[in-house]
Amino acid sequence: MSINNKINVEQIKLSVENLDLFYGNNHALKKINIQIPANQITAFIGPSGCGKSSLLKCLNRMNDLISNIKITGQITVDNENIYDRKQDVTQLRRKVGMVFQKPNPFPKSIFDNVAYGIRIAGIKDKEKINNIVENSLKRVGLWKEVENRLQDSAMSLSGGQAQRLCIARTIATHPDVILMDEPTSALDPISTQVIEELILELKESYTVVIVTHNMQQAARISDITSFFYLGELVEVNPTNKIFTTPENKLTEKYITGRFG
Amino acid sequence: MLKVEKSVLELRKTLEEMTDIVISIVDTIRTCIKKENFETLEFVFQQDRHIDDLEKKIDQQAVALLALINPMASDLRFVFSVVKLNSDLERIGDECKNVAKELKTLEPPIPEDLKILADKVYEMVKDAVNALLNQNSALAQEIILKDDEVDKLEYSIQKKYSNSIGIAFAAKALERIADHTTNISENVVFATEGIDIRHENSIMNRLGKSDK
Amino acid sequence: MVKTKIYNLIGYTIIGFLCVSTILPIIAMILFIFSKGISRINYEFLFTVSSSMETGGIFAPIYGTIFLTFITMLIAVPIGVMSATYMSEYTKKGKLFYLLELTIVNLAGIPSVVYGLFGLGIFVLLLKIGISILAGALTMGVLILPLIITVSYQSLQAVSENIREASYALGASRLQTVVKVILPTATPGILTGIILATARVAGETAPILFTAAAYYLPSLPSSVFDKTMLLSYHLFAISTQVVGVSDEQKYGVTFVLISVVLILNLLAILIRDKISKKLGVHK
Numbered sequence: 120m121s122i123n124n125k126i127n128v129e130q131i132k133l134s135v136e137n138l139d140l141f142y143g144n145n146h147a148l149k150k151i152n153i154q155i156p157a158n159q160i161t162a163f164i165g166p167s168g169c170g171k172s173s174l175l176k177c178l179n180r181m182n183d184l185i186s187n188i189k190i191t192g193q194i195t196v197d198n199e200n201i202y203d204r205k206q207d208v209t210q211l212r213r214k215v216g217m218v219f220q221k222p223n224p225f226p227k228s229i230f231d232n233v234a235y236g237i238r239i240a241g242i243k244d245k246e247k248i249n250n251i252v253e254n255s256l257k258r259v260g261l262w263k264e265v266e267n268r269l270q271d272s273a274m275s276l277s278g279g280q281a282q283r284l285c286i287a288r289t290i291a292t293h294p295d296v297i298l299m300d301e302p303t304s305a306l307d308p309i310s311t312q313v314i315e316e317l318i319l320e321l322k323e324s325y326t327v328v329i330v331t332h333n334m335q336q337a338a339r340i341s342d343i344t345s346f347f348y349l350g351e352l353v354e355v356n357p358t359n360k361i362f363t364t365p366e367n368k369l370t371e372k373y374i375t376g377r378f379g
Numbered sequence: 380m381l382k383v384e385k386s387v388l389e390l391r392k393t394l395e396e397m398t399d400i401v402i403s404i405v406d407t408i409r410t411c412i413k414k415e416n417f418e419t420l421e422f423v424f425q426q427d428r429h430i431d432d433l434e435k436k437i438d439q440q441a442v443a444l445l446a447l448i449n450p451m452a453s454d455l456r457f458v459f460s461v462v463k464l465n466s467d468l469e470r471i472g473d474e475c476k477n478v479a480k481e482l483k484t485l486e487p488p489i490p491e492d493l494k495i496l497a498d499k500v501y502e503m504v505k506d507a508v509n510a511l512l513n514q515n516s517a518l519a520q521e522i523i524l525k526d527d528e529v530d531k532l533e534y535s536i537q538k539k540y541s542n543s544i545g546i547a548f549a550a551k552a553l554e555r556i557a558d559h560t561t562n563i564s565e566n567v568v569f570a571t572e573g574i575d576i577r578h579e580n581s582i583m584n585r586l587g588k589s590d591k
Numbered sequence: 592m593v594k595t596k597i598y599n600l601i602g603y604t605i606i607g608f609l610c611v612s613t614i615l616p617i618i619a620m621i622l623f624i625f626s627k628g629i630s631r632i633n634y635e636f637l638f639t640v641s642s643s644m645e646t647g648g649i650f651a652p653i654y655g656t657i658f659l660t661f662i663t664m665l666i667a668v669p670i671g672v673m674s675a676t677y678m679s680e681y682t683k684k685g686k687l688f689y690l691l692e693l694t695i696v697n698l699a700g701i702p703s704v705v706y707g708l709f710g711l712g713i714f715v716l717l718l719k720i721g722i723s724i725l726a727g728a729l730t731m732g733v734l735i736l737p738l739i740i741t742v743s744y745q746s747l748q749a750v751s752e753n754i755r756e757a758s759y760a761l762g763a764s765r766l767q768t769v770v771k772v773i774l775p776t777a778t779p780g781i782l783t784g785i786i787l788a789t790a791r792v793a794g795e796t797a798p799i800l801f802t803a804a805a806y807y808l809p810s811l812p813s814s815v816f817d818k819t820m821l822l823s824y825h826l827f828a829i830s831t832q833v834v835g836v837s838d839e840q841k842y843g844v845t846f847v848l849i850s851v852v853l854i855l856n857l858l859a860i861l862i863r864d865k866i867s868k869k870l871g872v873h874k
Contacts, residue, residue, distance in 0.1 A: 179760065181760060184756070184759060209762040209764055210762065212760055212761065212762040213761070213762035216760065216761070217760040219757065219760075223753035224757075225757065226754075227775070235763075235771070236763075239761065239762065239764075240762060272869065285757070289760075292762060315382070319382060338446065338447040338449070340382070358447060359443045362446040362447055363443060
């Protein structure tokens with residue numbers, strides 16, 4: 120257990136500046152400022168409707184799919200404004216991948232699922248695709264379980280396997296950042312543990328941002344925890360600090376379960 | 380390796396740093412008494428600061444582990460026992476300082492009884508640390524039994540040398556070190572077997588309870 | 592407890608009885624036609640082009656029906672599926688969308704004979720295609736479009752939002768998402784629509800009455816611009832217009848017509864199941 124009470128700000132991967140987000144008249148995120156360091160796991164926690172998922176979806180512009188949304192402020196990935204007009208959204212989403220709450224494999228074969236991202240990116244070389252698929256499946260520890268049935272439908276996988284497949288599918292496109300929206304909330308405890316260990320391994324190569332309802336999960340795996348409440352960022356601190364001596368009274372209340 | 384295993388391992392590493400120092404200072408005390416040569420006693424005082432820092436570090440790590448990892452069952456008992464025996468280790472350091480202070484007031488020759496006592500206490504500390512790091516409950520139980528011998532020996536020294544405050548105090552401090560090793564041992568038994576053997580009337584009762 | 596059991600028993604009995612009463616007529620009808628017509632079925636009846644209406648082989652109408660159905664599908668399926676895709680994936684749910692929806696619902700409610708007259712007016716006369724398989728297929732196409740669109744639209748809408756998100760999150764454009772993920776996923780459902788439409792085309796009489804059907808032809812149609820004999824119209828003709836056709840002949844034709852429809856359905860169901868299995872979706 121490394122004791123770490125200061126955020127290491129040497130290498131900032133993602134930076135959110137003065138972000139406001141409106142769904143119609145609903146002011147869902149208010150003046151958010153947060154910096155997300157590279158190769159660390161940053162967790163967003165807070166009660167339902169606090170805006171944590173909305174913020175996550177801003178980071179790879181998945182919010183673009185929602186109509187009636189207005190976003191002001193700036194988000195930069197590697198110092199490039201992702202809401203810039205010149206920004207190619209498909210490129211951005213390859214760089215900033217996303218794993219969802221429910222395992223959502225395509226109704227295609229296991230192989231085709233992992234190959235999807237690279238194929239649509241225009242890679243046609245069969246050998247290259249094979250290699251990437253194999254490496255991605257190995258990276259998530261799924262290769263041994265599926266190597267003999269790559270052509271089977273991905274729908275035949277268990278929930279935990281399907282979620283690892285989704286992670287493999289995301290890393291196949293070589294992202295820098297992986298966003299995770301409650302990635303284990305639909306899984307049983309054992310699968311959850313497997314995914315958590317996987318996330319811990321992933322941080323060596325990727326910057327991970329995870330939204331979770333499960334405070335213990337944030338505690339177990341994240342380096343930095345940010346607490347959101349009613350669309351505001353209440354506190355960002357190293358996870359150890361947040362869970363032992365939070366600075367803000369609201370954070371303390373939430374973490375000790377004395378909310379509301 | 381699981382995150383909980385990694386974190387417990389890190390805690391163990393800090394703990395080992397601590398026990399290494401504790402053994403080395405108890406060893407210094409023993410050698411000084413045996414050789415009736417107090418030149419190296421300064422080492423005991425030098426290490427004090429170090430031990431204090433490590434005590435804090437162990438507590439911080441343990442709290443973080445409890446807060447973030449939520450260890451369960453054997454992991455939980457281990458962390459809990461470490462929190463408790465941590466202060467015993469630090470107190471052993473303090474008692475060593477007390478012995479050293481008293482020794483400085485003494486002139487050789489040192490009574491044979493005190494040498495035996497120092498030897499016994501050193502063995503107990505070594506065994507307790509051994510039991511702790513290997514989570515060896517049987518060894519921990521042996522140490523608890525040995526505590527009576529030390530008590531008797533110390534009592535006889537107190538009687539024999541009631542005129543020499545230095546010797547009496549040193550003996551008393553050594554006896555306290557033995558008490559701390561008993562506490563450590565009790566915690567080892569708790570960590571390994573989950574049985575609380577404190578505050579039982581007789582030693583046999585205590586160990587009888589720990590007989591599964 | 593006993594009371595509950597009795598109620599249960601009564602309930603199940605009623606439901607069972609109702610179930611049987613829906614299946615029974617179909618089975619009875621098939622059995623009836625089968626028993627009356629089977630004796631007429633032989634190689635010569637099925638695979639020769641007859642020189643007379645009253646007796647002889649009915650290969651010409653069988654061939655015509657399959658030909659027309661095939662051309663109809665060729666026209667209607669792409670248009671229908673693309674319309675459904677547009678409605679489901681591209682247009683926002685605004686005024687245009689509701690207008691489209693309304694149009695489709697209304698189209699579905701129009702009597703089939705009106706389609707026939709419409710086909711005659713537009714395709715045969717105005718566009719000067721003449722009475723031909725093409726004109727018939729276009730007319731039939733219009734008739735089944737609402738069915739294909741509605742069913743396809745529903746199966747596209749049934750594709751989980753999660754899958755769309757997953758595709759976009761991997762950097763796919765909208766077109767890539769539609770072509771590579773959404774349409775393949777909706778395929779079993781779309782095929783169901785096509786199955787229904789196929790059966791409808793093979794069996795409909797009124798729309799081809801004025802647009803494609805020939806009363807009698809001694810030879811097979813050689814292109815889409817030819818008239819053709821069709822099973823449904825042939826059956827209509829020999830049952831009502833021609834004197835001296837044996838009952839056996841009529842039932843034989845009926846049997847073949849039903850068989851063609853059933854075989855087309857079966858084929859489509861098999862294809863759909865195979866695709867479903869491959870996708871791992873159970874329908």
